[in-house]
Amino acid sequence: MNRTINILVAVILLIFSAAPEIYSQSLREERDKYTLLTMPYNMRPLTLYRGQLKADAGYKFAVKGRKFDNDGNPVQLRTSGTGSVYHYYFADIRYGLLDFVELGAETSYIRHGVRSESVTYTSVSLTSAERVTVNQLKEIKGFSDILFNATVRLPIKYKWFDLSAKGGIYVPSAEYKQDKPEHRITNITAADSYTVNYKYNYTNGFGVPVYLLASQVKFTFRKLSLQAGLTFRTPAREGTSIRWEENLVEKTFIYYDQSYKYLLSDAWFADLAVHYQATGWFDIFVNVSREKTTGGWTEYWGNKYKNRETELIMIEPCFELQISPSLTVCQNAGFPVAGKNSDAPFYLFTTIRFSNFPFFR
């Protein structure tokens, strides 16, 4: 067994030590930045070239018209008036340290308001009429934590096969504690007839460091390529946050916060994409992804409750269009196929990619 491991380690070391030799030949042939910047998807490796800088800015507009319940059944939210929209902004920056090592950082911003079904409580007696309507809105808004990551790939020239491994950590840079609610009383038509508008403000940070491990594999056969990946995300430790509660006294809200502990769920993300390089500047592909969360717990009134397991399978037709050597536009539409305890949004995600070799002529 030990002998096998030793041989395996020796082979890996040999490949890495031979890498400069392998690249020294190809560099002379291909170190033309315009050739590298316009390299079609089916001919490029899983990481950036040495010295290449890439910055992405994306916007996702998602319509959450339905969700999947605990049994995987779709639940229509539109018909009950509780559908909602996401606005998701994404930015990342990556740099090719070597031809097979890439460093990157990414973050995102989300704004998502979820309305619950409005309820009216009516009490009529001989002397008075009370009518209280309750509206509830939960808003999730803010930056996500920054993910710092490094990716390595096989140190060989890409021809038809590539394999990469990625490791990263979400640094808890974003606000994670719930902001103070902004409840209001409106439409006061009588002493006991009014509308209560609950508005809870949630943030988007994890609150604790979260590790990320991922691997990608890519095969190309002429104009067709197949790319598959597996990503695992797990929290470094338990976290502590606050939960706001309120009392309504004489139509005025008094807020108080309570501390609670939590452990984020582990998340698995698998995807498989089939690409077709229609021309040198146009790549169309279909991606199928599956996301699953397991484990974790949240504390309520001193008791730990297990987080719900969630699952979502999406199918995404996409294209990547090279506009100029430095600019690329990507667009994908996401359609939810199946899931459990999960939102099922339809979305359009547009990304503009800027790429260049800032330190090379």
Place this chain on the structure above:
Amino acid sequence: MVKYTHILKYLSASAVFFAPFICSGQVEKQLTPAEIKQQTIVTEPVTLKKGFIRSGMLTNYRVADKYFTDDGIKEYYPSNIWGTKSVYNLTFQYGISDRMEVELSTEYMNSRQESQKTEFIAATNTAKTVVTRQKGTGIGDTYVKIRYQIFPETSYRVSVTGNINLAIPTGEKNPTDIRSAEQYDLPVGSGTYALGGGLFARTIFYPYSFTFGLNYTYSFTGRKKFEITDIREIEFQPGEVLDLSLGANLHLNEWIVFSNELTYQHKDKGTVNGHYSALLPLTWSASYRPGLVFQVRRFRLGESVTIPVKGKNTAADPLYIVMAQYVF
């Protein structure tokens, strides 16, 4: 004779010296009709050439999630209501002359509003659920527009085009198929004629083009039912509308244009039965609209999103627009 020889020498030298300048005017590239039809939104003539036809479809989609209040604050709609609006606009443009074009467009509307509310009644210890289903589908209003190049771009660096617009209320203006107070079909038309006019200026510094637009619309008096409880149609008149736009378009490559436009719309208060009404409030909005326009020979495909930045009494949600056009 010697004198004439000198003159001939000067003329010969002048001809050699000025030849490139004279010739430069002669070698200016003359575009064929087929090439003109393949030009992008940056380089194409501001109105269609004589005899050219452009037909297209413009689809826009919006979800009701947020709005600008009377104080200009962007807020979520407070109660649970899900509203969507899709408009499919069919356009036909024809070049009457090299400086004048006419445009005819109509629209198919598809709007929906759905909600579900529960009421608990303490006296009887019962609960009832009120379900609202409203949809508005059908052909909406029709629009006719005439554009004329006052200062044509062939003679001036900045072209100025005047336009006259007419809105014809061909869409259904009243709620129909009323099944209950919560379930009925929404109107798809405005219910009134409107006449407008404006100016549009454009200058091209390839690969850029810069535009400025100013439009005014006056709506005539009309009659319609605002609520399903209205027994008769009520006289109304929408407020005057002022539209301003400022655009900068950039060629990313020879066939893709990145368009940018800042728009401002001001709609004055309208009247109902001759009096100002809360049904037709003063509204204004300032928006930014980025977009990408792809020109593939005579076929044009574009997508853009209108992002409301500031406003009052108006929707605050992005409006998605997809455009497809073909020049015959």
